[in-house]
Amino acid sequence: MPDFISQWLNQNDIFTVITLMEYWSGLVTTVQLVFLSLLIGLVIALPLAILRTVRNPFVSGPIWVYTYLFRGTPLLIQLYIIYYGVAQIPGIQETFWWTVFREPFYPALLAFTLNTAAYTTEIVRGAIIATPMGEIEAAKAYGMSWMLRMRRLILPNAARRAVQAYSNEVIFMLHASAIASVVTMVDLTGAARNIYARTYAPFDAFIFVALIYLMLTFILVFVFRKLENHLLRHQRPANS
Amino acid sequence: MIDLKGYGPELLAGAMVTMELAFLSLALALVLGLLGASAKLSDNRPLRTMATVYTTCIRGVPDIVMMMLFYYGGQLVVNSLSDVLWEAYEVDFFFQFDPFISGVVTIGLIFGAYMTETFRGAFLAVDTGQIEAARAYGFSRWHTFRRVIFPQMLRHALPGIGNNWQVLLKTTALVSIIGLTDMVRVAEEAAKAERMPFHFFIPVAFVYLSLTAVSELFIKWLDIRANVGVVQRS
Numbered sequence: 427m428p429d430f431i432s433q434w435l436n437q438n439d440i441f442t443v444i445t446l447m448e449y450w451s452g453l454v455t456t457v458q459l460v461f462l463s464l465l466i467g468l469v470i471a472l473p474l475a476i477l478r479t480v481r482n483p484f485v486s487g488p489i490w491v492y493t494y495l496f497r498g499t500p501l502l503i504q505l506y507i508i509y510y511g512v513a514q515i516p517g518i519q520e521t522f523w524w525t526v527f528r529e530p531f532y533p534a535l536l537a538f539t540l541n542t543a544a545y546t547t548e549i550v551r552g553a554i555i556a557t558p559m560g561e562i563e564a565a566k567a568y569g570m571s572w573m574l575r576m577r578r579l580i581l582p583n584a585a586r587r588a589v590q591a592y593s594n595e596v597i598f599m600l601h602a603s604a605i606a607s608v609v610t611m612v613d614l615t616g617a618a619r620n621i622y623a624r625t626y627a628p629f630d631a632f633i634f635v636a637l638i639y640l641m642l643t644f645i646l647v648f649v650f651r652k653l654e655n656h657l658l659r660h661q662r663p664a665n666s
Numbered sequence: 667m668i669d670l671k672g673y674g675p676e677l678l679a680g681a682m683v684t685m686e687l688a689f690l691s692l693a694l695a696l697v698l699g700l701l702g703a704s705a706k707l708s709d710n711r712p713l714r715t716m717a718t719v720y721t722t723c724i725r726g727v728p729d730i731v732m733m734m735l736f737y738y739g740g741q742l743v744v745n746s747l748s749d750v751l752w753e754a755y756e757v758d759f760f761f762q763f764d765p766f767i768s769g770v771v772t773i774g775l776i777f778g779a780y781m782t783e784t785f786r787g788a789f790l791a792v793d794t795g796q797i798e799a800a801r802a803y804g805f806s807r808w809h810t811f812r813r814v815i816f817p818q819m820l821r822h823a824l825p826g827i828g829n830n831w832q833v834l835l836k837t838t839a840l841v842s843i844i845g846l847t848d849m850v851r852v853a854e855e856a857a858k859a860e861r862m863p864f865h866f867f868i869p870v871a872f873v874y875l876s877l878t879a880v881s882e883l884f885i886k887w888l889d890i891r892a893n894v895g896v897v898q899r900s
Contacts, residue, residue, distance in 0.1 A: 498878045499871040500839035506854060507871070510863035601728035608843050615731055628738035636727040636735065643726040 440630045445621050452617030453638060455531075459613060460603045463535055464596060467542035474543065475550035476576070489547065496544035501602050504541055509533040509609045534606045542599050549591045553584035586657045593650035597643055604639075614638060673856040673866070680849035681873055687769050687838045687848065692831060694774025699781020706786050717782065724779035730840050732776065737768040737844045769841035777834050784826030789815065791822040821892045828885035832878050839874070849873060 478489045496504065512518065512527045526532050557580050565575045607616035618635035622628055655662075670677060705717035724732075740763040751757045792815050800810040842851035853866040860866070 495871075495875070498875040500836040500850070500874055502839045502842070502850060503867055503871045503874065506850075506857070507863060507867045510857055511867070514861065514863055597725075604728035604730045605840065605843070607730075615728065615734075618731065619734070622734075622738060628735060628742060632731055632735040632739065636731050639728055639731065640723065640726040 440621070440625050440627050441634070448612075448617045448621060449614065449635070449638070452612055452614040452635075455611065455616075456600075456603055456606075456613040457642075459531070459535060459538065459606060459611075460600050463538035463542055463603075464599055466535075466539045467546055470539070470543040471546035471550055474547040475554060478547060478551045479554050493544040493547050496541055497548065501537065501541050502605055502608070505534060505537040505605060505609060508537045530606070530609045530611045534609060534611055538599065538603060538606075541602070542595065545595050545598075546592065549588050549595060550584060552591070553586075553588035554580060556587055557583060589650065589654050589657055593646065593654075596650070597646055600642060600646065601639070670866075670869075671856065671860055671862075673852060676847075676852045677849060677856075677866075677870070680847060680852040683766070683846065683848045684838050684850075687766065687773070687841060687846070688835050690770045691773035691777065691834060691838070694770060695777035695781050695830070695834065696827075698774060698778025699785045702778060702782030703785035703789055706782060707789055721779040721782050724776055729772065729776050729837055730843060733768060733772040733840060733844055736772050737763065737765060740768055740771075765841060765844045765846035768844065769838070769846055773834060773837055773841075776837070777830055780830050780833075781827070784823050784830060785819070787826070788819040788821075788823035792818045821896070824885065824889050824892050828881070828889075831881060831885070835877055835881065836874065 474489050474492075478486050478493075480486050509530065512523075512533055518524050518527070561579060561583070562575065565579050570578070603613060604615040606613045607619055610616075612620065614635050618631045622631040625631065702717045702720060705713045706721075708714060744761060744763050748758075748760045751759045796814050796818065797810060800814040805813065838848065839850045842848050842854065845851070849870050853870045857863040857866040
């Protein structure tokens with residue numbers, strides 16, 4: 427088998443070891459970017475979603491504005507505003523932040539994180555407000571405090587309701603991360619663009635990368651299906 | 667008003683390009699969605715498999731990758747097709763595969779896949795008794811579709827179509843990456859030339875925001891209209 431692969435590589439002008447390594451490092455960048463932005467986005471989204479359900483409009487209002495702005499505008503524009511905008515903040519070029527934001531990775535990470543946090547906030551909020559009133563009343567009758575209700579009842583049940591929508595958001599984020607290549611990042615799409623620019627073989631360069639994305643998507647779908655089965659295992663029929 | 671440094675007319679023209687792109691892609695997506703849903707619900711196995719492959723592949727690949735594939739690859743296909751046609755039949759056939767066409771084709775194909783799922787669910791939500799009754803009255807297949815299935819299906823499909831439209835509108839921004847001079851591209855060039863990113867991108871962001879807000883109201887109005895015959899739980 428390795429013999430077959432090396433033979434194939436020798437006869438191939440496009441998929442040489444060098445381009446395959448380029449795809450590989452692009453894959454690493456994409457996975458890093460998507461994983462980090464999803465993780466940080468989720469951490470931000472959880473408290474925001476809880477605060478968004480608060481009755482006080484001075485608390486929930488600003489969060490509504492945030493999610494509305496980030497969900498109503500294209501991610502590409504958000505990325506451009508952050509990527510080009512950070513350099514224009516007066517005085518930033520003398521501070522430590524400039525060393526961080528000069529690399530395209532961090533502006534992209536910031537844009538993706540803020541975007542996914544906005545979507546995730548709305549998903550989690552939807553799941554929280556769908557909690558049946560009777561469950562909350564029962565918890566109150568048992569004397570559970572707000573904290574305990576959140577921790578034992580509302581959030582675990584909201585997670586069950588949210589996991590389906592959140593898996594869509596994760597896949598959406600993976601696909602959206604492809605635009606990081608426009609701010610000079612060499613992610614999977616960036617690698618494909620570079621290889622296309624060298625070889626002028628659009629089908630080879632882009633179909634290969636499309637297949638990698640397809641595989642990543644299938645892996646995510648599989649993982650989330652497992653997670654959903656795990657979270658909803660109490661609903662499974664007894665003999666299965 | 668903010669001073670757009672003379673880029674105002676160009677930005678407006680770009681906004682028109684964005685709108686044209688969005689509406690043409692929507693039309694294509696709706697047609698593909700209806701075809702896809704009919705294929706998925708048909709008794710023909712190869713047709714069903716084809717529709718499933720279509721929706722799975724499209725939804726697994728990022729829009730921008732597909733756009734680049736169509737844009738860079740489309741011209742190659744047109745070129746070789748025109749070579750073949752010239753050599754075989756001496757027919758002079760050629761056209762430039764520009765960013766606008768690739769944008770419409772890609773966005774239409776992508777959202778066609780999402781619309782397929784929307785329409786499939788909506789078709790399934792129509793009561794089979796209604797269809798049987800129509801057939802019993804001697805309605806032809808087309809007539810049943812036109813008078814019974816389609817109007818009732820639309821009611822169930824509208825929320826999904828609305829969501830897809832909102833996402834589609836934002837996806838049109840990506841076509842600027844392959845070189846279409848839409849609103850985003852003009853803003854990007856202006857921002858680079860004037861070194862004022864906030865000044866140009868934030869107005870463009872608000873144009874998108876107002877487009878989504880207006881569509882939201884319009885979809886709500888359509889939804890109320892489509893549901894006039896249904897008793898709503900208040």
